């Protein structure tokens with residue numbers, strides 16, 4: 058099968074189109090003929106050599122893919138050959154075929170295309186588990202999300218707005234800030250010209266944000282604490298601005314803050330299956346109703362995965378960057 062492998066840690070040119078054997082599903086897994094796969098920032102970190110696949114996961118990048126089930130493991134129930142699914146993967150999505158844990162597959166919601174459905178699992182699972190489960194975000198809360206036009210950010214804004222949360226989002230230009238508002242944020246904040254701590258205080262009558270979803274860390278940690286409300290919950294999911302921070306512990310005590318973080322990919326399968334169940338019950342109906350929709354910036358053929366990564370690193374995109382497998386003229390698929 059065609060697959061993209063990381064020849065050596067480094068730049069986008071290290072992503073190479075190769076031929077690999079079609080993988081066999083384990084007893085709790087299904088084999089998916091991949092139609093489309095999502096590109097996520099953790100794939101970039103993996104390519105650079107900073108984010109190794111967890112034990113047992115494929116070395117092929119790709120944390121989400123959609124397609125048709127073509128083989129079932131011996132323990133799998135509830136899925137059948139030819140079912141159309143989208144799946145959260147621990148790796149292996151940038152390929153013609155991918156194995157997925159059966160409990161981490163979800164049906165294609167509503168009238169979505171395979172491409173649209175492939176754009177959902179990594180961000181929806183991450184946002185649900187961090188914003189709504191860990192941080193307990195609920196209707197009426199004020200939420201601040203950084204990276205508002207990222208794949209994660211565009212998903213967060215729409216999901217939170219649909220659940221009745223008052224959303225604020227930072228982004229790196231006035232145009233991106235407006236997009237955040239178009240997606241449902243009450244205020245997009247251009248962090249290059251505005252201080253998000255001041256904006257949050259002004260917009261909330263000095264109360265601050267009940268929940269903050271952070272992917273920057275570094276100097277943002279102390280500023281998040283300043284922007285947080287009493288009993289605020291700050292969840293960190295990435296360290297784009299650095300891993301080290303200095304904080305005022307007395308402020309954390311005075312505001313009764315909760316600081317936490319998590320990593321989806323290396324979580325136990327049982328935990329990811331719990332998230333999948335919740336996503337299917339709570340988020341899939343919103344997607345089917347068109348209230349949460351994948352925002353796709355651009356789609357590259359699988360063979361041009363390097364160009365997709367270069368675009369992601371430029372941060373010029375708004376929403377998701379995708380790979381299309383069956384539309385790639387360089388690839389000839391053969392059913393195993």
Ligand SMILES: NC(=O)c1ccc[n+]([C@@H]2O[C@H](COP(=O)([O-])OP(=O)(O)OC[C@H]3O[C@@H](n4cnc5c(N)ncnc54)[C@H](OP(=O)(O)O)[C@@H]3O)[C@@H](O)[C@H]2O)c1
Nearest residue numbers: 097098099204207208209228229272294295297319320321
């Ligand atoms: N922990 C987990 O389980 C988990 C799961 C999935 C994703 N993630 C993380 O979540 C983040 C978003 O993922 P994604 O796939 O949605 O990525 P993405 O679409 O590439 O978005 C990242 C965004 O962050 C902003 N950004 C980059 N560097 C920044 C900096 N130094 N300061 C402020 N903003 C910066 C950029 O927008 P601007 O132009 O606005 O700066 C960029 O669009 C990634 O860091 C990823 O690793 C974590």
